[in-house]
Amino acid sequence: MDILLQPWPWYVSGPLIAxxxxxxxxxxxxxxxxSNLQTLCSIGGAGKYSDYFKLDWKAHRWNLTVVLGAVLxxxxxxxxxxxxxxxxxxxxxxSELNDLGFNTVGxxxxxxxxxxxxxxxxxxxxxxxxxxxxxxxxxxxxxGGCTSGHAITGLSNLQLPSLIAVIGFFIGGLxxxxxxxxxxxx
Amino acid sequence: MKxxxxxxxxxxxxxxxxxxxxxSWYRIYxxxxxxSFHMYGxxxxxxSLGILFIWLFKKFKVRSTEGQEIDLVPKDKGVVRxxxxxxxxxxxxxxxxxCPGPMYIxxxxxxxxxxxxxxxxxxxxxxxxxxQKKLPH
Numbered sequence: 001m002d003i004l005l006q007p008w009p010w011y012v013s014g015p016l017i018a019x020x021x022x023x024x025x026x027x028x029x030x031x032x033x034x035s036n037l038q039t040l041c042s043i044g045g046a047g048k049y050s051d052y053f054k055l056d057w058k059a060h061r062w063n064l065t066v067v068l069g070a071v072l073x074x075x076x077x078x079x080x081x082x083x084x085x086x087x088x089x090x091x092x093x094x095s096e097l098n099d100l101g102f103n104t105v106g107x108x109x110x111x112x113x114x115x116x117x118x119x120x121x122x123x124x125x126x127x128x129x130x131x132x133x134x135x136x137x138x139x140x141x142x143x144g145g146c147t148s149g150h151a152i153t154g155l156s157n158l159q160l161p162s163l164i165a166v167i168g169f170f171i172g173g174l175x176x177x178x179x180x181x182x183x184x185x186x
Numbered sequence: 187m188k189x190x191x192x193x194x195x196x197x198x199x200x201x202x203x204x205x206x207x208x209x210s211w212y213r214i215y216x217x218x219x220x221x222s223f224h225m226y227g228x229x230x231x232x233x234s235l236g237i238l239f240i241w242l243f244k245k246f247k248v249r250s251t252e253g254q255e256i257d258l259v260p261k262d263k264g265v266v267r268x269x270x271x272x273x274x275x276x277x278x279x280x281x282x283x284x285c286p287g288p289m290y291i292x293x294x295x296x297x298x299x300x301x302x303x304x305x306x307x308x309x310x311x312x313x314x315x316x317x318q319k320k321l322p323h
Contacts, residue, residue, distance in 0.1 A: 010224050013206030014231030020199045021232070022239050027191060028252030030259075033287040037311040044308075052315035065189045067290045069196015074294025076197065077204035087207050090221040097215065109210045110283060110297055120299045128281065133289075133303035135278025137310025140286060142321065143271025144261055147285040150272075151229060154261060156236025161261040161268050168272015169279060170218075176280035177218035184281075 005083040021152050029062055032149035034140040036060070036067050100185040113185070128184065135172075143168060200291045209291050211283025218280050267323040278310075 008016075021031040038053065039060040046053035087106035094105045102111050112119065119125040140146040143165045145154060151169065154162020203209045206228055217225035242248070243256040250256050261268075279285050282303050284292060289307065292300045314321075 007207055008202070008205040010206070010227030011231055013202055013208065014228040015235050016198075016202045017206075017208075017228065017232040018235035018239070020195060020202065021236055022243075023195050025240070025243070025256055025258065026248075026250055027195075028250035028254060028256075029192075033285070033290070036290075037286065037307055038315075041308055041312050041315065046312055046315060049312075050315035050318065052318050053312075062189060062192045065192040066196035066199065069193040069198075070200040070203075070287060070290045071196075071294035072193075073197040073200015073202075074204055074209070074291035075200075075296075076294075077201040078295040081201060081205065087210055087212055089212055089216055093212070093216045093219060093221045096219070097212070106212055109204070109207070109212075109295060110292065111211055114211065114283070115297055115299045117299060120302065126302070129299065129302045130306040132278045132282035133306025134310035134313070135274050136282060136285065136289075136303070137278075137307030137312075138314045139271050139273070139275030139278055139310070140307075141271070141311050141314040143268050143275055146275065146287070147279075148287055150261075152232055152236060153258065155233045156240050157258045157260070158237065159258075159261055161264060164265055164268035165272040165275075168269045168274075169276040171269075172273040172276020172278070173214075173218045173280040174276075175273075176277045177215060180277075181215075181280070 002083075005081060006085060007087070017152060018156075021148070021156065024066070025153075027062075030149070031153045032063070032145055033067070033070075034137075034146040034149060036063055037137055038141060039064060100182065102185070124184075139172070199287070200294060203288055203291050204295060209284065209288040209295070214280060214283045262323075264323055267321070270322070 024031045039057050042053040042055050042057045089106045097105045102113050104112060114128060120129060145165060150162040150165040207213050208228055213225055216222045247255050289300055289304050
């Protein structure tokens with residue numbers, strides 16, 4: 001039981017993520033989390049403004065069900081399957097983040113400096129979350145997929161477009177991490 | 187009942203991503219700084235097994251539970267949309283520390299400020315829908 005409650009190593013987690021993808025493929029579907037953003041816009045009536053949202057959202061209910069499950073899974077994992085151990089980050093990562101003003105590095109899943117209500121309810125805090133979310137939503141739909149659809153499923157299917165998208169993910173991620181984060185938080 | 191299996195897969199996915207720490211902002215930062223093998227190990231092992239099993243599915247013409255032979259629909263050809271869209275996505279991923287799957291999962295872990303990120307992601311999706319025909323693909 002202790003092993004279940006501790007963080008799971010990559011060689012357990014990675015294969016289990018592959019299993020998620022393979023199960024969805026075996027069920028005749030695919031593993032793509034960002035499609036749900038398009039479906040949700042469609043349900044919200046966005047079809048009035050763009051043909052992109054004119055889709056039969058009922059055909060995507062299975063994927064919204066996966067999302068609902070994922071939320072429940074997040075709850076179950078933190079409530080019943082965690083021992084509260086800190087994330088075993090590289091010491092260098094921790095010291096760099098300390099220098100950027102992050103103080104409880106690895107003690108929680110997300111930094112309170114970005115996600116606590118105290119941080120969120122400031123102009124800078126809310127801007128960070130809104131800009132980050134907007135970029136993710138816009139970028140993933142432009143690229144036609146996110147980490148699940150391109151990095152896991154697309155690469156597993158040896159698709160060149162997915163490799164190009166993943167290279168893009170890294171260009172953006174490296175620019176943000178090396179150049180922009182120090183400007184925002186430094 | 188036909189949705190139950192999807193609910194269960196979703197629950198399993200949520201648990202795995204929390205327990206793997208792939209939903210952690212810190213792990214994403216560490217990955218982009220190349221300071222740990224953790225995330226690369228997760229993605230690398232997932233993709234390696236994915237390649238093997240998708241190949242096996244096709245080779246042995248395995249049928250899905252829907253009765254059709256398994257075949258993933260290839261993405262449209264192109265470069266611009268993937269490199270530009272991917273880069274925009276990457277900027278957001280490294281800032282939020284969460285991609286779409288983890289965004290939902292993190293709400294379940296009790297981080298409700300993530301709902302703001304999700305709302306903004308919906309806004310970004312809506313903006314893409316409006317601009318789709320004007321953007322290079």
